[in-house]
Amino acid sequence: MDEVAAAIADPVRRRILELLRDRQLTAGRIAEHFEISRPAISRHLRVLRESGLVRDAVVGRERHYQLDPAHFGDLIRWLSQFDQSERWERRFDALETEVHRTRRERRTGGSPYPKERTA
Amino acid sequence: MDEVAAAIADPVRRRILELLRDRQLTAGRIAEHFEISRPAISRHLRVLRESGLVRDAVVGRERHYQLDPAHFGDLIRWLSQFDQSERWERRFDALETEVHRTRRERRTGGSPYPKERTA
DNA sequence: CGGAAGCGTAACCGGTGGGTTACATATTCT
DNA sequence: AGAATATGTAACCCACCGGTTACGCTTCCG
Numbered sequence: 559m560d561e562v563a564a565a566i567a568d569p570v571r572r573r574i575l576e577l578l579r580d581r582q583l584t585a586g587r588i589a590e591h592f593e594i595s596r597p598a599i600s601r602h603l604r605v606l607r608e609s610g611l612v613r614d615a616v617v618g619r620e621r622h623y624q625l626d627p628a629h630f631g632d633l634i635r636w637l638s639q640f641d642q643s644e645r646w647e648r649r650f651d652a653l654e655t656e657v658h659r660t661r662r663e664r665r666t667g668g669s670p671y672p673k674e675r676t677a
Numbered sequence: 678m679d680e681v682a683a684a685i686a687d688p689v690r691r692r693i694l695e696l697l698r699d700r701q702l703t704a705g706r707i708a709e710h711f712e713i714s715r716p717a718i719s720r721h722l723r724v725l726r727e728s729g730l731v732r733d734a735v736v737g738r739e740r741h742y743q744l745d746p747a748h749f750g751d752l753i754r755w756l757s758q759f760d761q762s763e764r765w766e767r768r769f770d771a772l773e774t775e776v777h778r779t780r781r782e783r784r785t786g787g788s789p790y791p792k793e794r795t796a
Numbered sequence: 797c798g799g800a801a802g803c804g805t806a807a808c809c810g811g812t813g814g815g816t817t818a819c820a821t822a823t824t825c826t
Numbered sequence: 827a828g829a830a831t832a833t834g835t836a837a838c839c840c841a842c843c844g845g846t847t848a849c850g851c852t853t854c855c856g
Binding site: 560563564566567569575611625627631633636637638639640641656657 | 682744755
């Protein structure tokens with residue numbers, strides 16, 4: 559996971575990941591989006607490869623790069639442990655209580671909002 | 678968000694964040710957990726402070742550090758866009774709307790699916 | 797076969813990051 | 827007031843990172 563964090567720290571590598579988000583690209587196509595030299599891109603791609611965030615497939619003289627979404631999970635989970643204030647918990651709690659309330663109402667045959675309806 | 682990614686890239690800083698996960702600590706207490714010199718820790722703390730991941734409160738001659746969970750969200754969301762499996766956001770949304778629809782229908786006495794509307 | 801195309805690696809180089817020691821500053825204790 | 831405590835800053839050093847140019851290896855194509 560250390561490699562993933564390091565890989566993500568560089569802005570060029572982050573842009574590469576964004577480029578690969580929904581399409582597959584060759585090294586050359588990726589390089590076209592940047593001003594820096596192709597060897598520089600090549601090394602960024604190696605870092606991404608070794609971190610596991612990206613996989614490559616050799617096709618003739620080209621190399622097709624694509625995301626490997628599996629390796630994002632570890633870092634996401636690590637970060638999430640600090641993010642207890644994020645609304646997930648609250649949304650979950652809200653949904654949970656709503657479901658329970660609905661079940662209770664079904665059981666007792668009462669209407670959804672007890673106070674506004676008697677029979 | 679660039680600063681956050683850079684802050685997280687260092688293993689010492691990641692351990693500091695873990696230390697601060699559920700308790701508040703002074704700079705000295707934090708430094709006790711590491712072999713490196715205190716000035717080194719002090720600079721790591723500055724990086725964390727400037728990235729917004731951590732806040733400090735001066736108490737006498739001590740500085741109490743604590744997490745600022747708000748700033749983790751941006752990076753988490755950015756990472757999540759790549760992780761399809763972590764795509765339970767969509768599943769959750771679907772479940773949420775489903776539950777709400779069910780309750781609404783019960784309340785109005787309508788049938789489960791609008792297209793079957795009795796009228 | 798021979799040149800062009802597509803990529804990666806090697807060697808080099810300047811800037812930055814993270815470590816250290818020495819020092820400055822503010823607060824607490826006696 | 828003066829010593830000890832808690833912490834940050836400054837100056838310095840070395841290792842690593844990210845950039846460049848030069849080069850090597852395959853693969854495609856005339």
